[in-house]
Amino acid sequence: MFDLVSFIPRAVMQGIPLLYGSTGEILTEKSGNLNLGIPGVMYVGGICGVIGSFFYEQAVPAESMNAFLAVGIPMACSLLGSLLMGLLYSFLTITLRANQNVTGLALTTFGVGVGNFFGGSLIKLTNSEVPSIALSATSAYFSKSLPFAGSLGWFGQVFLSYGFLAYLAVIIAIVASYILKRTRVGLQLRAVGESPATADAAGINVTRYKYTATCIGSMIAGLGGLYYVMDYACGVWSNNAFGDRGWLAIALVIFTIWRPNVSILASILFGGFYILYLYIPSGLDLSVKELYKMIPYVVTLVVLIIVSMRKKREHQPPASLGLPYFREER
Amino acid sequence: MTALETVQNAIRMEHITKRFGNVVANHDITLELHKGEILSLLGENGSGKTTLMNMLSGIYYSDEGQIYVNDKPVTISSPKDAFDLGIGMIHQHFKLVDVFTATENIVLGLEEPGRLDLKKASQKITEICQRYGFEVDLNQKIYEMSVSQKQAVEIVKVLYRGADILILDEPTAVLTPQETDKLFTVMRNMKADGKSLIIITHKLHEVLEVSDRVAVLRKGEYIGDVATRDASQQSLTDMMVGHAVSLNINRPDPVNVHPRLEVKGLTVYDELGVKRLSDVTFTANSGEILGIAGIAGSGQRELLEAISGLYPISAGNILFHPESEDEKAPADQKVRELVGLDPMAIRKCGVSMAFVPEDRLGMGLVGSMGMTGNMMLRSWRKGKGAFLNRKEPETLANRIWKELDVVTPSVSFPVRRMSGGNVQKVLVGREIAQEPAVLMTAYAVRGLDINTSYTIYNLLTEEKMKGVAVVYVGEDLDVLLELCDRILVLCGGQVSGIVDARTADKRQLGTLMTRVGGGSVHA
Numbered sequence: 091m092f093d094l095v096s097f098i099p100r101a102v103m104q105g106i107p108l109l110y111g112s113t114g115e116i117l118t119e120k121s122g123n124l125n126l127g128i129p130g131v132m133y134v135g136g137i138c139g140v141i142g143s144f145f146y147e148q149a150v151p152a153e154s155m156n157a158f159l160a161v162g163i164p165m166a167c168s169l170l171g172s173l174l175m176g177l178l179y180s181f182l183t184i185t186l187r188a189n190q191n192v193t194g195l196a197l198t199t200f201g202v203g204v205g206n207f208f209g210g211s212l213i214k215l216t217n218s219e220v221p222s223i224a225l226s227a228t229s230a231y232f233s234k235s236l237p238f239a240g241s242l243g244w245f246g247q248v249f250l251s252y253g254f255l256a257y258l259a260v261i262i263a264i265v266a267s268y269i270l271k272r273t274r275v276g277l278q279l280r281a282v283g284e285s286p287a288t289a290d291a292a293g294i295n296v297t298r299y300k301y302t303a304t305c306i307g308s309m310i311a312g313l314g315g316l317y318y319v320m321d322y323a324c325g326v327w328s329n330n331a332f333g334d335r336g337w338l339a340i341a342l343v344i345f346t347i348w349r350p351n352v353s354i355l356a357s358i359l360f361g362g363f364y365i366l367y368l369y370i371p372s373g374l375d376l377s378v379k380e381l382y383k384m385i386p387y388v389v390t391l392v393v394l395i396i397v398s399m400r401k402k403r404e405h406q407p408p409a410s411l412g413l414p415y416f417r418e419e420r
Numbered sequence: 421m422t423a424l425e426t427v428q429n430a431i432r433m434e435h436i437t438k439r440f441g442n443v444v445a446n447h448d449i450t451l452e453l454h455k456g457e458i459l460s461l462l463g464e465n466g467s468g469k470t471t472l473m474n475m476l477s478g479i480y481y482s483d484e485g486q487i488y489v490n491d492k493p494v495t496i497s498s499p500k501d502a503f504d505l506g507i508g509m510i511h512q513h514f515k516l517v518d519v520f521t522a523t524e525n526i527v528l529g530l531e532e533p534g535r536l537d538l539k540k541a542s543q544k545i546t547e548i549c550q551r552y553g554f555e556v557d558l559n560q561k562i563y564e565m566s567v568s569q570k571q572a573v574e575i576v577k578v579l580y581r582g583a584d585i586l587i588l589d590e591p592t593a594v595l596t597p598q599e600t601d602k603l604f605t606v607m608r609n610m611k612a613d614g615k616s617l618i619i620i621t622h623k624l625h626e627v628l629e630v631s632d633r634v635a636v637l638r639k640g641e642y643i644g645d646v647a648t649r650d651a652s653q654q655s656l657t658d659m660m661v662g663h664a665v666s667l668n669i670n671r672p673d674p675v676n677v678h679p680r681l682e683v684k685g686l687t688v689y690d691e692l693g694v695k696r697l698s699d700v701t702f703t704a705n706s707g708e709i710l711g712i713a714g715i716a717g718s719g720q721r722e723l724l725e726a727i728s729g730l731y732p733i734s735a736g737n738i739l740f741h742p743e744s745e746d747e748k749a750p751a752d753q754k755v756r757e758l759v760g761l762d763p764m765a766i767r768k769c770g771v772s773m774a775f776v777p778e779d780r781l782g783m784g785l786v787g788s789m790g791m792t793g794n795m796m797l798r799s800w801r802k803g804k805g806a807f808l809n810r811k812e813p814e815t816l817a818n819r820i821w822k823e824l825d826v827v828t829p830s831v832s833f834p835v836r837r838m839s840g841g842n843v844q845k846v847l848v849g850r851e852i853a854q855e856p857a858v859l860m861t862a863y864a865v866r867g868l869d870i871n872t873s874y875t876i877y878n879l880l881t882e883e884k885m886k887g888v889a890v891v892y893v894g895e896d897l898d899v900l901l902e903l904c905d906r907i908l909v910l911c912g913g914q915v916s917g918i919v920d921a922r923t924a925d926k927r928q929l930g931t932l933m934t935r936v937g938g939g940s941v942h943a
Contacts, residue, residue, distance in 0.1 A: 274536040281517050288515040292529025293500045403563050
């Protein structure tokens with residue numbers, strides 16, 4: 091029989107990086123910036139966390155590690171790294187008005203390159219036999235779940251078995267949803283993404299909103315990379331292990347029609363699709379497994395087709411998504 | 421006015437001058453808006469009405485002059501400054517977010533203390549709507565609204581911000597007569613409430629209907645103001661068009677005149693089902709320049725596009741008479757019906773259009789390509805096989821470059837980066853090079869300096885002498901009167917008259933242009 095109790099936690103753990111990525115990208119896109127650099131940003135978020143914790147672990151023996159610092163240092167590093175990526179993207183597309191697609195794709199390539207370079211360097215520093223770094227001490231802090239979770243049977247396993255970053259992702263998604271829908275800041279942010287000229291005429295500082303949304307979005311997405319390494323991968327970094335999760339996060343943005351709260355469940359669904367092949371007896375036929383891995387993308391395509399056919403204006407991307415804004419051009 | 425002491429000025433603009441490069445858009449204008457009145461700002465297209473008002477709303481900043489609001493000197497350097505002074509402008513192009521509701525649009529950008537409370541805002545908006553008689557569904561999304569509803573939202577938005585002085589830029593241009601009546605009722609209600617209003621328009625009957633006073637601009641200059649009760653359509657028309665100015669455009673008599681293009685009963689509807697042209701009938705003759713005059717949006721664009729096969733035609737005929745009217749001539753040289761032909765086939769007959777739209781590059785030229793590339797847009801079908809012939813277009817580009825004095829570093833320099841006048845030369849030059857039988861130009865000299873304009877006039881006259889039927893859609897009545905042989909006047913999609921340019925005067929044209937449906941003067 092299909093083992094739901096073990097399937098769901100694994101789907102959730104797969105889904106959390108996607109949830110971070112999609113929440114960050116939704117905030118960014120609501121400001122009219124199509125940041126296709128999200129995979130690179132997440133990758134940088136991951137490696138920066140690894141660098142931070144690597145040096146902390148090197149400096150302090152595992153027994154005397156401070157829990158607060160063990161979590162705080164990688165998190166701060168990760169946020170800083172992805173913030174810099176967000177600033178780079180913002181500077182190029184908002185201030186210099188470079189093409190957003192090109193900038194985003196370049197940023198992805200750049201981010202993966204940066205990650206692999208520093209990942210490779212660290213692996214060299216450790217003189218390790220295997221091409222990976224294990225930061226198990228730090229990971230232990232990140233993936234610590236509530237002490238009584240184990241004693242609650244299936245309930246504990248499905249709902250309480252995750253590290254704090256997983257819950258943070260859900261909280262961020264809910265807060266982001268609330269801000270977008272119910273607050274003045276959210277209303278103005280959406281106006282910037284829909285029609286920057288209108289927002290400008292209404293006295294909203296378009297550039298500030300775009301910068302802020304893109305940078306905060308990048309930082310949230312970067313946490314997805316951090317969660318992946320520290321919790322999901324148990325602190326083991328190896329180059330290119332992050333895979334195509336960044337692109338899945340972008341697909342998720344479209345799948346949820348730009349709604350972070352929907353993304354909470356949708357990311358778990360995508361996570362489930364992502365590992366479905368492990369739970370379906372497919373024998374040793376590798377090609378069938380690859381077909382299962384396609385499911386998230388196929389579902390995204392189906393959603394795009396349905397949404398495009400229904401032509402509901404609210405379900406369309408922000409109207410000025412991908413377009414630079416010049417005040418003088420009227 | 422006798423009660424001078426009791427009149428208070430809401431706004432006084434003193435000696436305002438605004439230049440854009442070499443063009444003087446407003447020259448030494450002094451304008452007053454009294455408290456609690458509706459002032460009409462009247463003038464032809466390009467007379468500087470909108471520019472002047474944009475200086476009040478903070479979009480432009482004047483080069484010279486001083487603005488007073490409530491008799492205090494002020495500096496308005498941004499839309500926010502204007503808001504703070506209680507000045508609100510409703511632009512022709514609405515600034516609204518389509519997927520937001522009316523309420524969301526109205527509160528957008530306001531920094532009110534506390535959290536966003538749309539319910540409380542809705543109550544306040546409903547009060548405003550009831551006070552002035554707006555009919556707005558506050559929870560409706562903008563994209564579901566009609567144009568007049570959107571306009572109402574714009575006005576409410578300005579009122580919600582506490583504006584006492586409202587400027588409406590051609591608010592009736594997009595409205596049906598019933599909607600216009602409703603708007604005027606609302607405007608009178610606002611006036612009764614003590615607000616001061618400026619309405620920019622060029623429709624005389626509206627001026628007479630709604631305003632208390634009329635100020636007239638012509639070519640960037642302030643002509644004067646009159647109390648509406650002392651004005652008539654005729655007196656306003658005279659102020660608007662002014663006296664004839666002699667331009668000394670070379671105009672030889674037409675030669676070898678015979679019908680080339682016969683348009684009969686042409687009627688078209690736009691995608692919204694609004695009638696854009698109604699029963700338009702005229703003949704364009706070879707060896708003659710036919711001018712088309714009319715207030716912007718009277719159907720000029722639709723007419724040219726319909727003739728070139730780009731606009732769906734719901735009724736009427738367009739007959740093309742070729743050079744020889746020989747019965748034995750092959751089929752493609754006989755009189756042909758153009759309605760129903762595709763644009764390519766119409767082009768083959770020799771009907772050529774050089775339409776210079778407001779954004780110049782929008783139609784006809786590709787901004788990122790050079791002159792050669794743009795020449796090829798017309799000749800790419802000529803080549804054999806899969807390869808393009810670059811040689812001929814390049815020769816042509818070089819010829820236009822030299823003959824028309826196009827200022828550009830090379831023929832491969834992107835046209836987007838040329839100045840407007842040079843772009844126009846490229847466009848018109850290319851169309852002329854096709855050796856058309858009918859040459860249609862719209863706003864061919866828009867934004868050009870005087871010398872370049874003359875170059876274009878001479879080009880058109882040359883074409884006329886070659887026996888081409890030239891159709892010239894223009895804005896400047898003086899030019900139309902001196903360049904063209906006959907002038908067709910469009911008003912609201914109808915032909916309100918065809919006059920001989922040699923005997924007609926500006927006054928006659930002005931009257932025809934503003935007379936709806938060619939009816940009585942007091943429409």
